[in-house]
Amino acid sequence: MLIGVIADDFTGASDIANTLARGTLPEGGLRTAQFSGVPSGPAPAGIEAGVIALKSRSAPVEEAVAQSVAALHWLKAQGCQQIIFKYCSTFDSTPAGNIGPVGEALAAALGATGVVACPAFPAVGRTIYQGHLFVQDRLLSESGMQNHPLTPMTDPDLRRFLARQCLGPVGHVPLPVVARGAAAVAAALAAAGGAGQVLCIVDAVSDADLLTIGAALDGVPLVTGGSGIALGLPRNFIRAGAAQGGTGAFTPAAGAAAILAGSCSGATRGQIDHYARTHPVYAIDVPQVMAGTVTAETLLAFIARHQETAPLCYSSGAPEVVRQIQDRFGRETVAARLDALFADTARALLERGYRRLVIAGGETSGAVAQAVCAAQGAEAMALGPEIDPGVPVLSVGSADAPVAMALKSGNFGAPDFFEKALRVMAGAA
Missing domain, CATH: 3.40.50.10840 (Putative sugar-binding, N-terminal domain)
Structure with missing residues (x-):
């Protein structure tokens, strides 16, 4: 190396x-x-x-x-x-x-x-x-x-x-x-x-x-x-002749897909609005998460009802709303509960056969990626094609049945990023 x-x-x-x-x-x-x-x-x-x-x-x-x-x-x-x-x-x-x-x-x-x-x-x-x-x-x-x-x-x-x-x-x-x-x-x-x-x-x-x-x-x-x-x-x-260069082969991921968004950036909120025009989306009520009435099972039930249309669940909100919630429950406490919610949801999706996951937000991506890698028994993620500048497809698990992930920083990606990510994961240009 x-x-x-x-x-x-x-x-x-x-x-x-x-x-x-x-x-x-x-x-x-x-x-x-x-x-x-x-x-x-x-x-x-x-x-x-x-x-x-x-x-x-x-x-x-x-x-x-x-x-x-x-x-x-x-x-x-x-x-x-x-x-x-x-x-x-x-x-x-x-x-x-x-x-x-x-x-x-x-x-x-x-x-x-x-x-x-x-x-x-x-x-x-x-x-x-x-x-x-x-x-x-x-x-x-x-x-x-x-x-x-x-x-x-x-x-x-x-x-x-x-x-x-x-x-x-x-x-x-x-x-x-x-x-x-x-x-x-x-x-x-x-x-x-x-x-x-x-x-x-x-x-x-x-x-x-x-x-x-x-x-x-x-x-x-x-x-x-x-x-x-x-x-x-x-x-x-x-x-200098120290490296050969070149890229590895990419195996597209087939099967069901879901999107989990925890970023509150303006770019991600715009991407959610764009996606909601043609796809089902679920707005997570964070106070209900803190109260324990919205759980991973809540998200999974919504995703299951819309399995054929790649549904999206999000906790994103306007800055003033986010501040009010943080002031009420504590910033670190809210972040930890949402990370756990998304990680639990991702683990359950893998168990149900989902093979394409798009994740928005740095903290959310970290929680989900750690959960997916642990579930797949893998430490290394292979690089696939670029979706938008700075966001590639990552493949985890066996080459014949990989799990594809896109980990999107909050401010990255075009307005149609979510649709594009799902297409690229499936092998479309």
Whole structure:
């Protein structure tokens, strides 16, 4: 294994796994597998990039650091030459969050300084300019992310935000330096390391910038950022002759399908509205979940009544409604109960023969993916075709009867994402 990724949630893991597998050259990137947590044994033979999906984004700092360092040890034991710490392209965190501490802990373990920190993903509108993160044409703090139920992002200045989490100073490589090429970026990162800056925000407003940064990162032990930061990394290994590249075969999944949505993002709510025009949908009453009157059996009964039409169950809501529920029951308590509800529902769907599951929302995806992998007795998920930018199909289980999943980050996907995901899982172009 050449590249090892430590991802702080499951949707982000499939996002960067897709980037590494797709690559930028005709060879198709690296042979990539995604793992549910730190595997108990060695990686399958022939894997060139391994992505460990953790559920650590909202975890306490000590827990997130411990999980990430454990993942690092496993990846190094597989021979990985470069480690990527992957977090969200909207930098989902809090001032007391764990992006900075995990990044510094991994850097200390690898003896790295001047480590790039770049969540830019221009393909879905995430860009960094003068150290500030934009979503499309809006600052992060005006993009809707300020209303995130778990990690409200109210400061778009990544240097200032990250500095609140880090022990040391945070550096910055501005866009004019990136425009001068890979050598200039590499020199700037080396200078940042010499100045005692462990993590360094790097501007990027286009895929060309990410390719330049990727060339500058050839041979460095640690990279941090969103999935876009991996765009230029596979070709470093392919051009050096260390990787063969290429993608594996995809086996379509036939049979019944269901959609579970726990994201409250504007994009997901729009996708639910679009899907509801032609498909049955069930709005989960969260207070009734907290009271125990809405359970997995409630969702399963609805899904069974509409089995032939790929029904959708969702807990998504407008920001003001979500805040009221969190204020009433507690944010962490609500999140845990919904995660358990969706995981229990997914396990029961597998028992009833469902083989296509579309999941929306990072926390929801993590809970469901862990449940599915455990039920299938599998730690590795194979990469299938891309549905929309950043969202591939994942196959779990036996090659002759796989379970197909799509783990969609809240803000990702076109309005018709759910319909498209079901078609791609079934083998349609």
